[in-house]
Amino acid sequence: MTAPWIAEHRIPDALAAQLIGDAFPALRPVRLELLGEGWDNVAYLVHGELIFRFPRRQAAVPLLEREHRLLPALAPRLPLAIPVPELFGRAAAGPYRWPFLGYRNVAGETACRANLDERERSALAAPLARFLAALHAFPTGEARRLGMPPDPIGKLDLAARIPQARERLERMRALGLLRDVRPWSERLEAGADLRASEDLRVVHGDLYARHLLVSAGPARALCGVIDWGDLHLGDPAVDLSVAHSVLPPEAHDTFRATYGEIDERRWELARIRAIHHSAAVVLYGHDIGDSALVREGLRIFR
Numbered sequence: 001m002t003a004p005w006i007a008e009h010r011i012p013d014a015l016a017a018q019l020i021g022d023a024f025p026a027l028r029p030v031r032l033e034l035l036g037e038g039w040d041n042v043a044y045l046v047h048g049e050l051i052f053r054f055p056r057r058q059a060a061v062p063l064l065e066r067e068h069r070l071l072p073a074l075a076p077r078l079p080l081a082i083p084v085p086e087l088f089g090r091a092a093a094g095p096y097r098w099p100f101l102g103y104r105n106v107a108g109e110t111a112c113r114a115n116l117d118e119r120e121r122s123a124l125a126a127p128l129a130r131f132l133a134a135l136h137a138f139p140t141g142e143a144r145r146l147g148m149p150p151d152p153i154g155k156l157d158l159a160a161r162i163p164q165a166r167e168r169l170e171r172m173r174a175l176g177l178l179r180d181v182r183p184w185s186e187r188l189e190a191g192a193d194l195r196a197s198e199d200l201r202v203v204h205g206d207l208y209a210r211h212l213l214v215s216a217g218p219a220r221a222l223c224g225v226i227d228w229g230d231l232h233l234g235d236p237a238v239d240l241s242v243a244h245s246v247l248p249p250e251a252h253d254t255f256r257a258t259y260g261e262i263d264e265r266r267w268e269l270a271r272i273r274a275i276h277h278s279a280a281v282v283l284y285g286h287d288i289g290d291s292a293l294v295r296e297g298l299r300i301f302r
Helices: 013-023 058-077 118-123 125-136 140-145 158-174 182-190 237-246 249-259 264-288 291-297
Strands: 032-037 041-046 050-055 085-090 099-104 201-203 212-214 222-225 232-234
Touching (some): 013 032, 058 085, 058 099, 118 249, 125 237, 125 249, 158 264, 182 264, 237 264, 237 291
Antiparallel strands (some): 032 041, 041 050, 050 099
């Protein structure tokens, strides 16, 4: 299986500075620092206050354009900070012709970097549930008018995702990252007949520890949610998977009580999604040498 995170375009510091300066002359001279690279985008902090994200793969271009259209409508209705695009750029010439976005920096540290303990994770349950309840209540008619699509890649299509998950589990075992794949393979098989609901809601689509921001200091409160490129209309199970991957089991009752009714089909579908996605996170972290991501992805398997 080809790794889906391989970059098609590299965006080194000098190129990023040139693209930003050409598109937005008021920002010259561009002072920037690399924040990080994800599956789809590379992010730079500019002048200490703006985040610019550049697609690394063609598949990420429509996702970035979707954020530009939709996040300004979502932001006022959510109880946590999210990035709101302010600057939309595109190179007039040169090899890099994809669009890129600038946002005000959302303060906080990613939950995977923060390496939260079990008490700190449990404290995330209620605010995370309130955030998802608000997101999933966004009017779907309005979302459609703004151009929000249904899931374009079948994130909850278990006929495709379970074989992928099995393959990833086997690779984890071969790398010595997971000793015994049988309990997880059995869990996948037990859920193979689950199907996503046709009652579609607005969902983030890629919610895990790297996309949750927590505040600095001893409180470690949940303060923001980032990376909205997978925003779509789908079954809320795709987002509820974050409860399985980030929260300890003893916090699940608090999460479910705060969110509202979650039937057992949806809860188990969320668990299957978490197993599939967490295996991908582990392998991605391993391939790029990110020990924090490996540690975070392995949580569900412990």
